[in-house]
Amino acid sequence: xxxxxxxxxxxxxxxxxxxxxxxxxxxxxxxxxxxxxxxxxxxxxxxxxxxxxxxxxxxxxxxxxxxxxxxxxxxxxxxxxxxxxxxxxxxxxxxxxxxxxxxxxxxxxxxxxxxxxxxxxxxxxxxxxxxxxxxxxxxxxxxxxxxxxxxxxxxxxxxxxxxxxxxxxxxxxxxxxxxxxxxxxxxxxxxxxxxxxxxxxxxxxxxxxxxxxxxxxxxxxxxxxxxxxxxxxxxxxxxxxxxxxxxxxxxxxxxxxxxxxxxxxxxxxxxxxxxxxxxxxxxxxxxxxxxxxxxxxxxxxxxxxxxxxxxxxxxxxxxxxxxxxxxxxxxxxxxxxxxxxxxxxxxxxx
Amino acid sequence: xxxxxxxxxxxxxxxxxxxxxxxxxxxxxxxxxxxxxxxxxxxxxxxxxxxxxxxxxxxxxxxxxxxxxxxxxxxxxxxxxxxxxxxxxxxxxxxxxxxxxxxxxxxxxxxxxxxxxxxxxxxxxxxxxxxxxxxxxxxxxxxxxxxxxxxxxxxxxxxxxxxxxxxxxxxxxxxxxxxxxxxxxxxxxxxxxxxxxxxxxxxxxxxxxxxxxxxxxxxxxxxxxxxxxxxxxxxxxxxxxxxxxxxxxxxxxxxxxxxxxxxxxxxxxxxxxxxxxxxxxxxxxxxxxxxxxxxxxxxxxxxxxxxxxxxxxxxxxxxxxxxxxxxxxxxxxxxxxxxxxxxxxxxxxx
Ligand SMILES: CC(C)[C@H](C(=O)O)[C@@H](O)C(=O)O
Ligand SMILES: CC(C)[C@H](C(=O)O)[C@@H](O)C(=O)O
Numbered sequence: 001x002x003x004x005x006x007x008x009x010x011x012x013x014x015x016x017x018x019x020x021x022x023x024x025x026x027x028x029x030x031x032x033x034x035x036x037x038x039x040x041x042x043x044x045x046x047x048x049x050x051x052x053x054x055x056x057x058x059x060x061x062x063x064x065x066x067x068x069x070x071x072x073x074x075x076x077x078x079x080x081x082x083x084x085x086x087x088x089x090x091x092x093x094x095x096x097x098x099x100x101x102x103x104x105x106x107x108x109x110x111x112x113x114x115x116x117x118x119x120x121x122x123x124x125x126x127x128x129x130x131x132x133x134x135x136x137x138x139x140x141x142x143x144x145x146x147x148x149x150x151x152x153x154x155x156x157x158x159x160x161x162x163x164x165x166x167x168x169x170x171x172x173x174x175x176x177x178x179x180x181x182x183x184x185x186x187x188x189x190x191x192x193x194x195x196x197x198x199x200x201x202x203x204x205x206x207x208x209x210x211x212x213x214x215x216x217x218x219x220x221x222x223x224x225x226x227x228x229x230x231x232x233x234x235x236x237x238x239x240x241x242x243x244x245x246x247x248x249x250x251x252x253x254x255x256x257x258x259x260x261x262x263x264x265x266x267x268x269x270x271x272x273x274x275x276x277x278x279x280x281x282x283x284x285x286x287x288x289x290x291x292x293x294x295x296x297x298x299x300x301x302x303x304x305x306x307x308x309x310x311x312x313x314x315x316x317x318x319x320x321x322x323x324x325x326x327x328x329x330x331x332x333x334x335x336x337x338x339x340x341x342x343x344x345x346x347x348x349x350x
Numbered sequence: 351x352x353x354x355x356x357x358x359x360x361x362x363x364x365x366x367x368x369x370x371x372x373x374x375x376x377x378x379x380x381x382x383x384x385x386x387x388x389x390x391x392x393x394x395x396x397x398x399x400x401x402x403x404x405x406x407x408x409x410x411x412x413x414x415x416x417x418x419x420x421x422x423x424x425x426x427x428x429x430x431x432x433x434x435x436x437x438x439x440x441x442x443x444x445x446x447x448x449x450x451x452x453x454x455x456x457x458x459x460x461x462x463x464x465x466x467x468x469x470x471x472x473x474x475x476x477x478x479x480x481x482x483x484x485x486x487x488x489x490x491x492x493x494x495x496x497x498x499x500x501x502x503x504x505x506x507x508x509x510x511x512x513x514x515x516x517x518x519x520x521x522x523x524x525x526x527x528x529x530x531x532x533x534x535x536x537x538x539x540x541x542x543x544x545x546x547x548x549x550x551x552x553x554x555x556x557x558x559x560x561x562x563x564x565x566x567x568x569x570x571x572x573x574x575x576x577x578x579x580x581x582x583x584x585x586x587x588x589x590x591x592x593x594x595x596x597x598x599x600x601x602x603x604x605x606x607x608x609x610x611x612x613x614x615x616x617x618x619x620x621x622x623x624x625x626x627x628x629x630x631x632x633x634x635x636x637x638x639x640x641x642x643x644x645x646x647x648x649x650x651x652x653x654x655x656x657x658x659x660x661x662x663x664x665x666x667x668x669x670x671x672x673x674x675x676x677x678x679x680x681x682x683x684x685x686x687x688x689x690x691x692x693x694x695x696x697x698x699x700x
Contacts, residue, residue, distance in 0.1 A: 088541065090541045090542075094542070119472075120471055120472060120475045120578050120579050121470055121471060121472065121578070122469075122470060122471065122472055125470045141491075141509065141542075141543065142542055144506075146543065146544040146545075147544055148544065148548075153512055153513040153514075154510060154511070154512045154513075154548075155510070155511055155544045155545045155547065155548035156494075156508060156509060156510040156511075156544065156545065157508075157509045157543045157544050157545050158506055158507075158508050158509070159491060159506060159507045159508070159509065160504060160505070160506040161504070161505055161506075162503055162504045163503040163504075164503075189592070189595075191438065191440045192440075192444070192491075192492055193491065193496065193507045194496040194497055194498065194505045194506065194507050195496075195505045195506065195507050197505065198498075198504075198505035220595070220596055221595045221596050221598075221599035222599065224574065224596045224597075224599050224600040225599050225600060225602065225603045227600075228470050228471070228578060228600065228603050228604065229470050229603050242539070242592075243596075245539075245570070245571045246570055246571050246574045246593075246596055247574075248571075249571035249572065249574050249575050250574040250575060250577075250578065250600070252575065253575045253578050253579050254578065
């Protein structure tokens with residue numbers, strides 16, 4: 001099989017962890033006789049530095065012509081704490097989501113028994129947690145009309161959702177629940193928001209098409225509590241853009257394995273795969289960052305290509321390295337391996 | 351001193367816990383020679399049952415004529431899971447906030463050493479956590495224009511904030527930080543939302559007036575993580591209505607002491623005091639609910655009346671009962687006391 005992959009390494013540790021994922025993909029290609037063709041393109045702070053634009057048209061063009069996008073991380077401290085700056089790296093992220101129509105962000109969170117000691121939660125609370133967040137990514141208050149009124153002393157952001165926007169991601173979430181534990185939890189604020197009431201209506205109407213899936217509704221404030229008090233209750237969580245931003249970040253820290261969390265953003269024509277951790281600038285260039293989240297994101301990309309055996313082999317390789325304690329400093333502080341060493345171990349396993 | 355107090359016991363365990371708070375207030379009145387005059391009024395599901403309205407005009411009138419409002423809890427399972435129902439108990443809560451102009455919700459969260467074993471977080475993470483959330487309560491997406499468009503297939507909720515709305519609560523939050531650890535964290539999403547950028551602008555402009563307070567900015571997704579990973583870093587958290595709903599509920603479970611958390615909602619003319627826990631219908635009428643959160647809410651009311659010694663005595667009494675293990679089943683599962691017994695112990699201490 002031949003696949004074209006756009007590679008957007010971005011900022012901070014992005015380039016380092018992406019190199020390891022490509023090393024692993026190359027090992028897969030060799031073993032299974034596939035062809036992965038990579039095209040590098042600029043995104044983030046590095047793109048601002050070189051072109052003045054965090055997501056240059058050229059990069060979007062490369063993405064459009066690819067079967068999938070492998071994304072590192074974007075963000076640089078020099079742009080932090082200045083949300084009023086005209087050009088910021090995050091705008092690149094919002095732009096690629098919107099322009100590529102990446103409407104469905106998928107973030108699986110699982111417990112690794114060997115990492116459970118790293119969890120901020122008591123181990124009996126989090127052991128066995130295995131959930132996935134389906135977050136709407138191109139609508140809601142992120143992309144609604146926003147601005148100032150009058151003399152600028154009133155600001156507004158409009159949140160809007162259409163039935164169609166809700167249906168297309170809900171379909172993916174229902175389908176994801178079927179081969180899992182068959183439980184779908186819609187997180188909303190239907191006791192206050194009209195958009196949430198529409199989400200609830202749509203999901204309720206779709207539910208009979210998936211009779212094997214149990215559907216549950218949870219207000220977002222309650223969901224934020226339940227994620228800490230009893231995270232094992234969740235299977236698939238479905239939610240809108242802003243709530244998904246908060247709940248998926250909250251979920252990402254409960255198992256103590258942020259360095260291992262992968263994500264996918266699915267659109268009609270293409271899809272993007274990236275680690276959940278950010279650009280982690282303090283570690284950039286030091287060969288100490290954990291490449292596992294990016295390698296596991298590459299595995300999600302192979303799932304998307306329907307190369308399931310290949311994807312599972314990557315997951316097996318990562319799991320094996322963790323079980324053996326062959327990990328970077330975030331996981332193994334006593335005998336830490338380098339970023340490249342972990343990449344080599346996973347690639348060699350394959 | 352003479353004070354008029356509107357008492358809205360509401361639903362579920364509301365009436366039981368409110369009775370204990372009044373018992374304790376009466377003990378304070380006697381000891382310090384104050385006069386507290388109570389007027390009961392209907393709110394919540396019980397008000398719907400009796401009048402068809404979760405917040406009857408008569409109740410609002412009683413509140414308007416009082417110096418403060420003591421509030422139990424509202425909500426009844428028969429109205430759950432039906433956010434489309436025309437009349438719902440929560441509407442009563444939103445109505446009283448708006449009509450009384452209760453723009454500032456204050457929720458302190460502290461660790462009780464004797465309860466830390468109940469925390470879902472590892473004890474070393476949460477030990478010493480001592481924070482207070484200042485949540486804007488009458489603006490933002492809760493009260494913006496909302497509705498459906500076209501054939502009803504598009505829903506919208508508008509989020510709006512004015513400089514004035516932000517200033518009045520920020521002032522209270524800055525002032526709260528001064529006698530505490532002098533740290534104020536604004537939680538927003540200024541990398542995406544225009545309203546958040548206005549919040550940041552306003553807070554930045556006010557900061558020089560409080561040179562002793564260190565001001566910090568945190569995106570809400572990051573705040574949701576930090577609340578779990580490192581809650582002791584927080585002192586005063588300031589945030590808008592929707593983010594405050596989520597973050598304060600998240601904060602309420604980290605210390606394992608939800609049954610002890612009090613809250614105040616401050617307005618220009620009056621203020622309302624209520625426990626953070628809800629109506630807990632499963633426990634209603636069983637004399638098992640923990641009255642401590644309501645009693646501590648009454649203490650916050652005395653602070654509001656500037657009766658600081660009286661308020662501190664209540665806190666001392668509650669602390670003493672907890673230290674001695676004289677608690678309801680949520681805290682002391684081996685030898686649980688009843689709701690009324692705990693109320694008696696606290697009142698007798700005074
Ligand atoms: C950087 C920011 C705009 C972005 C978001 O809020 O969506 C990030 O937090 C994320 O979740 O990918
Ligand atoms: C009941 C609901 C409308 C309310 C809110 O969202 O404000 C509640 O969650 C709260 O925090 O007091």
